[in-house]
Amino acid sequence: MTSTDPARRSVLSRRDQLAARRSRVLMYGALALLAALFMAPLAWNVLYALKGRAESASTDFHVLPQHWAWGDFKLSLTMIDFGRYTLNTVILAGTFAILVTASSSIVGFGFARLRGKGRRSLFTLMLATTMVPQILTVIPTYVMFTKFHLLDTYWPWVLWGLAASPFHVFLFRQAFASLPRELEEAALLDGVGYFRIYWQMFMPLVKPVIATSIVLGFTYVWGDFITPAIFLSDDKTTLGVAMSAGYVDGQGINMTNVLAAGTVFYVLPVLVLFFFAQRSFTRGIATTGLKG
Amino acid sequence: MSLLTSTRGRRGLPAAAAAAAAGPPRRRWRRYPAWKFYAFVSPWVIGCTLLTAVPIVYALGLSFTDYDGMSSNWSWVGFANYTAAFHDDTMWSSLLQTGLYALLVVPLSLAGGLGLAVLLNQRLRAVGVLRTIFYLPSIVPVVATALMFKLIFDRDTGLVNGVLGWFGIPATAWLNDPTSFLVLVLLALWGMGGGMVIFLAGLQGIPAELMESASVDGAGALRRFWHITLPMLSPMIFFQLVLTLITTLQALSQPLLLAPSSNGGAGGGVTDATHVQQGDYLYMVNVYAQFFNYQKYGYGAALLWILFVVILAITVLVLRSGSFWVYYEVDQDGGEE
Known part of the structure; x- marks a missing residue:
């Protein structure tokens, strides 16, 4: 857990202790500076939004707003149809997240608990497909789906969800494989089918993984830019795409500080979701070990 | 047996x-029929075939045509698109730029993530807050990240030029060439906290006794890092290396969103790649432009396949190299197989 070990520290002389304290202060200083650098883009975005239109466009530099313009946060919700785009995104991200969790847990159960010829090679193949860059398939898929009239619909996300995602499958496989084998053996002797074993016995035992999978699926679609930008029209598109082009006034000038205000509303749900899911998320990563 | x-x-x-x-x-499982296994994994098998394999093969077919996305009278052109690509300066310069981007981003973000993880694995005050601060940027959606970097690096109103102005340094148009590439690299490095979380999880899996006995034997912090921490973390470093490499080589949204919009502000339409600065003109930006700005579907598909082969070659090389430096504590084939 820790790299400062008491056994070693006890034999240090007072001068060494002073030196250790000095290096500790130095390290805290460096960490604080680094943390400030990492927070700067987020903090500046909020401050910029609070400056109001005139002040944010002024070349007269102040870190803090001279006048706090809270009104532009309200404006950011009305200047584009924020509610509609949020609803679009929630429907799209929610559908994908639930479908990909359902399909991936089924596939994960298969890999963890059932046997068939080629199981190992199939699993290796699945892990290998994660190395195919997504963008390589997205553009040809766009050309194909144009022919099937699937463009500007949410069907592609339904199909992607039903197809299961290797990373989600991997999470579920690892979780299911760690459960004791006696669990399903009694049920099998009683003649219970595998699907009921999966659904009624195994799924309730991996609730943290389900939560992780849903959060990951949801935030993936919520934050995705290029796929909705290519596949969806202005009416049906997601909040991220709508925002990137939407905050323009009557003269075609970008309302950058209103966009900055809208960005706060766009980013906040992701941060909140991850904050709550972080524990089970990191635990999932840690226990799966990522060794295969 | x-x-x-x-x-x-x-x-x-x-x-x-x-x-x-x-x-x-x-x-005992031999008693249960194999078809159940195939039934359970069928969503992935069918999905991967239809939504990954078929599109890639379709792109291969497309790359031998002069299809423009609309007209019905297209024709087969053989390897003409590939020949054209190899004589195309834009293809080479964008490939070179992408290589440079990967060469900077991959090692720096791995080393940075590892360094942060080691620093924040100590018993420090407010370590939880610090971990959150470094982790947060990696989960901010790309649309927001790009906007934030545009605001910070804006020539007239940005934070960077403002602070530099205090020291009398004249304003720089960071978002334009030749510094646009620097902003693109910094934007990628801002997300190094994603790797940090993975490495932190790995560090907590290193037994404390191992570290203690090493230091009792007189191994200093540096030697412990080199001989214990690094080998124990190597599977995670390897995983993160492959992941970062692939995300870097396919980067597209970042350069598109960082491009100065036609009307001067930070937002604006991003449906065309023509505003992207030369320094940010990565390989995928060129592919995107061929499809969506110039309607050269056949040529774009050929470019996609060239990238596919390049990535395949790099991945195989990296995976091969893994056996030389990745250390697995337990035999991979062990377990319940």
């Missing part, structure tokens, strides 16, 4: 009793 036979041979017990003595039989 050998245990089972030897037990039976020595004691002359009936097979069933011997099996019971050796614990539950391991191969």
